[in-house]
Amino acid sequence: xxxxxxxxxxxxxxxxxxxxxxxxxxxxxxxxxxxxxxxxxxxxxxxxxxxxxxxxxxxxxxxxxxxxxxxxxxxxxxxxxxxxxxxxxxxxxxxxxxxxxxxxxxxxxxxxxxxxxxxxxxxxxxxxxxxxxxxxxxxxxxxxxxxxxxxxxxxxxxxxxxxxxxxxxxxxxxxxxxxxxxxxxxxxxxxxxxxxxxxxxxxxxxxxxxxxxxxxxxxxxxxxxxxxxxxxxxxxxxxxxxxxxxxxxxxxxxxxxxxxxxxxxxxxxxxxxxx
Ligand SMILES: NC(=O)c1ccc[n+]([C@@H]2O[C@H](COP(=O)([O-])OP(=O)(O)OC[C@H]3O[C@@H](n4cnc5c(N)ncnc54)[C@H](OP(=O)(O)O)[C@@H]3O)[C@@H](O)[C@H]2O)c1
Numbered sequence: 001x002x003x004x005x006x007x008x009x010x011x012x013x014x015x016x017x018x019x020x021x022x023x024x025x026x027x028x029x030x031x032x033x034x035x036x037x038x039x040x041x042x043x044x045x046x047x048x049x050x051x052x053x054x055x056x057x058x059x060x061x062x063x064x065x066x067x068x069x070x071x072x073x074x075x076x077x078x079x080x081x082x083x084x085x086x087x088x089x090x091x092x093x094x095x096x097x098x099x100x101x102x103x104x105x106x107x108x109x110x111x112x113x114x115x116x117x118x119x120x121x122x123x124x125x126x127x128x129x130x131x132x133x134x135x136x137x138x139x140x141x142x143x144x145x146x147x148x149x150x151x152x153x154x155x156x157x158x159x160x161x162x163x164x165x166x167x168x169x170x171x172x173x174x175x176x177x178x179x180x181x182x183x184x185x186x187x188x189x190x191x192x193x194x195x196x197x198x199x200x201x202x203x204x205x206x207x208x209x210x211x212x213x214x215x216x217x218x219x220x221x222x223x224x225x226x227x228x229x230x231x232x233x234x235x236x237x238x239x240x241x242x243x244x245x246x247x248x249x250x251x252x253x254x255x256x257x258x259x260x261x262x263x264x265x266x267x268x269x270x271x272x273x274x275x
Contacts, residue, residue: 007035009153010068012061012083013075014040014049017099020128021072022053024156027130039064061086065094070149073098073108077273084111091115095146097136097153099123101172102270105139105165117142119150122171123157125179132158133175137165169270173263181258186211 009031011018018038025031036055040046046057058064065071065087075083077100087094090113097119098108108118118139126132134154138147147162154160163171186207193203218225233239246252 008068009036009070009072010058010064011036011038011049011072011074012064013073013079014038014042014046014057015074016128017123018072018074019049019052020132020157021074021123021153022049022055024127024130025153026053026055028156030152030156037064037068062090065090066092068094070095070097070153072153073100075100077101077103080108081111084108087112087116089113093117095119095142095149097121097150101176102266103273104270105137107273109139109141114141117146119146120165120168121150121154122168122176123154124175127154127157130157133178134158134160135163135168135171135175136160137163137168169266170259170263172266173259173261176266177259177262181255182211 009022009025011022022036022038026033026036033054034056036053037058038046038049038055039058039061040049049055050057058067061083071087071094073080073083073096080098080100080103084096088111093115094112094117096108096112096116099121100108101122103120105118105120108120109116112118119136119142120139121134121136123134124132127134132154134157136147136150136154150162151160186204189207189210190200190203193206194200198206214228217223217228221228229243233243
């Protein structure tokens with residue numbers, strides 16, 4: 001980036017996602033707290049952000065944009081236009097990273113000066129506990145070095161993968177909405193445990209840990225999930241009895257259709273944000 005501002009990371013909007021990301025980069029050492037700033041229309045949100053992360057606060061978007069080479073837009077999708085209006089006169093080069101769900105690169109690029117490179121991200125809520133799955137897409141002016149900055153930011157709170165923008169609706173349907181699907185799974189597994197005689201708090205802990213553990217097993221073993229499933233299902237055993245019920249109830253196709261439906265909805269919503 002070349003200028004002093006390049007070393008600073010700034011958040012426009014200091015809500016849940018900004019707090020999670022700022023906390024992540026400071027904890028991982030990707031940025032020091034002294035080089036992370038935020039601004040927010042809500043003084044209360046800004047105060048909570050600084051207390052939680054140790055990062056600094058500034059009073060306005062122009063001040064933030066003046067001081068930060070990397071600007072993260074962390075406001076609600078409908079607030080992006082208003083939040084970015086004050087940077088329209090800034091001639092300095094900046095990297096703008098937007099977390100706003102559904103707001104296309106073309107729309108973001110139309111809100112900022114030509115000197116800005118833009119990256120669009122689809123994060124998910126487990127980023128709040130450092131176990132996120134984020135996908136990002138580069139705008140026309142963004143470079144490989146900019147992608148590395150996005151990886152440094154998003155990688156501090158979980159997995160970060162680069163995809164073409166055309167895949168971001170599918171990412172939204174899968175990892176963006178996925179935490180909600182899996183919370184339903186956890187709740188349902190716990191209901192099953194309660195029905196089978198377990199106390200509710202114990203059933204919930206076992207269910208949540210089982211979902212976490214299955215995910216880690218897939219990632220860390222590198223094995224295909226079908227193989228890991230087969231490993232648990234011994235001949236004429238208990239697991240295969242359960243699996244028969246899941247197949248009979250169409251659980252597999254329910255998940256496939258859920259991701260497909262959420263992807264379609266993401267595409268529809270994105271239309272409303274096109275310039
Ligand atoms: N949370 C998630 O899990 C998640 C997942 C995927 C994507 N995202 C995306 O991440 C973005 C942020 O989500 P969030 O949950 O962190 O939102 P949030 O908690 O509502 O935080 C946004 C903050 O920005 C403030 N704000 C609004 N307009 C502003 C402006 N012009 N200048 C400065 N600050 C402004 C808001 O204040 P007010 O409340 O007063 O408006 C609020 O404090 C969203 O675009 C969302 O689509 C979030």
